[in-house]
Amino acid sequence: MTSLALALSWSLPAHTQQAEEDDTAVPTIVVEASPFKRSSEELVQPVDVLSGEALERRRNGTIGDVLADRPGVSNASFGPGVGRPVIRGQGGPRVQILDNGIGTMDASSISADHAVSVDPQNAEQIEIIKGPATLIYGGGASAGLVNVVDDRLPDAVTPGLRAGGNFSYGSNADEKTRSAKLRYGVGPWQFGTQYSLRTAGDFSVPGFATRQHEESEHDHGDDEHDHGHEEADSFNILDNSSLRTESYGASTAFVGSRGMLGAAVTRFETNYGVPGHAHAHEHEHEEGGQEEEAGHSHEGVRIDLEQTRVDLRGKLYAPMRGFEALEARIGVNDYRHKEIEQSGAIGTQFDVTEVEARVQLSHEPIAAWKGVTGLQLSDRDFEAVGAEAFVPPTKTRGVGLFVVEQRPFGTGHQLELGGRVDRLEHEIDGVSNAPFAQRDQGFTTYSLSAGSAFALGEHLHLRLNAQRAQRAPSTEELYAYGPHLATSSFERGDQSLDPETANNIEITIGRDSGRFTWEGSVYYNRINDYVYLQEIDSGLDADGSGTASSDGVADRVDESGxxxxxxxxxxxxxxxxxxxxxxxxxxxxxxxxxxxxxKLNLRTFGDVVRGEFARGGDLPRITPARAGIGADARIGALTGDISYQRTVRQERTAALETDTPGYDLLSADLGYVLKLGGAQATLYVRGRNLLDEKIRLSTSFLKDVAPLPGRSIFTGLRIDFTPAI
Structure with a gap:
């Protein structure tokens, strides 16, 4: 805990857009992930919202990159093309990522090398709920959720034409980003379209990428490094890290006095390399304390991902007596993910077709209680074919019923209670590689939540939250059997797994308005029946055959087991x-x-998290403590921002897991705003990792072979056009 300090490069949304007439005013930002559609200051459960200029400064990269410096959030990077958020030490299926309240419906939770199919270029704001958020969104959010919000399907029409665009160039990897958005409102109709494209070559890193060559790197300068090592691991280059990500779509919505009805279609495509596997043969794995080894089979592997998605939203005000609104959201998804070998052959293909729907009905106050009751349905068909098809074709059906109620008490206090029950069924829908019978599985899970917000003074709040949330095992945890080359392991599932039960307590106190704003939180989360990967020492083949022999060393197998x-x-x-x-x-x-x-604002943040087994032993891939400071300034049309972060060495690692060195991260931004009628143009220069530090993320499978990119300078132009009505 001595490393917990005040830190870093982030801007509270409340600090990004002050009203001209009151420099201490805080704009109201409605949290869409909340069933009550209130501001973050009014909610019982603490919510972190990234919007405005703070979001603009972080847009480049993946959703994991965008959120990597938010308190309690880190990035599970798998190279520059993949970044999935980790919340308070937990990631994968325990962190649910939503696109306007409906899941991304991709395969990113199945494997660390699968990208999240949401483009942060389109986001208006990004909401983070830390801790179990299962009451509204289901058991997949047992660690928290990230909701990416845009304005495609609005509650109100904005008349006239609005347009925006962003064009930037990054010095590292010749990275180019272009995005454009159009919105047009006329009468009761709102139309929209958007497009974005990000391209980059192989990224540069300080020195050699792999740890096994760092000792040699220290012995040789840039001009006299070991050329034998260069052949196996390029100096200052992260091989096979190039990428191309494109997304586009259109939407239309009808908004009347009784409600709205709208539809949106989006297309997401990305092609990116999996770095590191071409060079390393021995580095740490991470799960449950096992050693990770990246074999030659991933040399030159690229991922080709495409998704077509349709979103529908309808809302009806006062649908019947005693009820305020009825809202329905539906997402329909067609997802395909190909893993292409160096020869051009498709090694593995993942196909996901899914439909997710949620209907919620909010009622008028009853004895001061106001709440929402809802039903969530999901229907998912998953199939993997090829060399890494370690999970059999599976159909997963889910249904959940939830209720959340809130009422005021005393002077400015709030009480919130909620509950949810889910039924999830997995059905084997094809032939499995496993040598043992695999059967259909069904789980019923229950979640409960209670929270209070106390007004200790004007804009001073104390929040207490307690949750009991259950998560049913995923398909890969139950049915995996086969080589998982992305993590250099041969995985075996367990059909006897029980649901995880997370018992979480959190205390938050903070001041949300005025010249000095602050917030502090402490939390404790005990997860009974936590699912993890454990190395084996039996000397047997994967199918259990052979002669048992325990030698105190984790067993290894070939691709056939x-x-x-x-x-x-x-x-x-x-x-x-x-x-x-x-x-x-x-x-x-x-x-x-x-x-x-x-105008000059100072800011600071810090966080620390520990993850360990209840009877001792550290969990793998836990974020180290971070600390830092930042400042932003504005004078006339000129804006500036500078931030510094110190991340300490992560030495609390699982058995056989390598530690990660500490690092210093320095970033700076400079912008100039030009206003011409209804248009505003912002010219900007942004610097990332200005100290050119070699940064290895403790949360990454590839930390020993693929550090984060080195120094990057971005220059760009952002345009916003809103003509007068």
């Missing part, structure tokens, strides 16, 4: 054990100069 002490794959099982996550977060902002021509 045959025991081989020199095998490329580590044999791991999905198992259960009680685990604990606990930590603290703090953030603050101070308007040093709030009046006059020069």
């Amino acid at each position: 045959q025991f081989d002490a020199e095998g490329e794959l580590l044999l791991v099982d999905h198992r259960q054990r009680n685990a604990e996550f606990y930590g603290a977060e703090i953030q603050a902002g101070y308007k040093l100069l709030a009046s006059g021509p020069l």
